[in-house]
Amino acid sequence: MATNITWHENLTHDERKELTKQGGVTVWLTGLSASGKSTIGCALEQSLLQRGNNAYRLDGDNIRFGLNKDLGFSEDDRNENIRRISEVSKLFADSCSVAITSFISPYREERRKARELHDKDGLPFVEVYVDVPIEIAEQRDPKGLYKKAREGIIKEFTGISAPYEAPENPELHVHTDKQTVEESAKIIIDYLLEKKLIK
Numbered sequence: 001m002a003t004n005i006t007w008h009e010n011l012t013h014d015e016r017k018e019l020t021k022q023g024g025v026t027v028w029l030t031g032l033s034a035s036g037k038s039t040i041g042c043a044l045e046q047s048l049l050q051r052g053n054n055a056y057r058l059d060g061d062n063i064r065f066g067l068n069k070d071l072g073f074s075e076d077d078r079n080e081n082i083r084r085i086s087e088v089s090k091l092f093a094d095s096c097s098v099a100i101t102s103f104i105s106p107y108r109e110e111r112r113k114a115r116e117l118h119d120k121d122g123l124p125f126v127e128v129y130v131d132v133p134i135e136i137a138e139q140r141d142p143k144g145l146y147k148k149a150r151e152g153i154i155k156e157f158t159g160i161s162a163p164y165e166a167p168e169n170p171e172l173h174v175h176t177d178k179q180t181v182e183e184s185a186k187i188i189i190d191y192l193l194e195k196k197l198i199k
Helices: 013-020 037-050 075-094 108-120 134-140 145-150 181-194
Strands: 025-030 055-059 098-102 125-131 172-175
Touching: 025 037, 025 075, 025 108, 025 181, 037 055, 037 098, 037 125, 037 181, 055 075, 075 098, 075 108, 108 125, 125 181, 172 181
Parallel strands: 025 098, 025 125, 055 098, 125 172
Antiparallel strands: none
């Protein structure tokens, strides 16, 4: 870490909230591949924007092809991927946006660190477990990844040859084999409204 840098004071988070008339929060969607995280994230982002809330979705498409294109899928690289996403989502939340992250984020410890990063700065963090039985996820398999993992073509694939540690105490738990995308997004919106995290 560089030692020749100095923190430059600027607006506080409360001052930003006053100016933007909106608070910030990170909504952290976690679950298996093909659980519906990105689809729910898209619906959530659209719904929030239509309500007049500033929101932005971070997922594999806009992170893995840019900021994290230097990372692979080893455990160390996955952890670094989540560390960077944690930092970026915290910046979005601090800017008074709703940061929506849609990543498998398979390890509880890395999700705990993401939460603590937000807690340290008094920023809300809402963990949403996007749950689906692995059999259903394999049937969906929109990118053919489970098939390749079963054939041994993809190594270290979450749920097949690498672990997924389900959240123990998420703020929200949606079941995408029983709830539609719209129903899942509404559950999240209703929670954010109830907690006065959005307008």
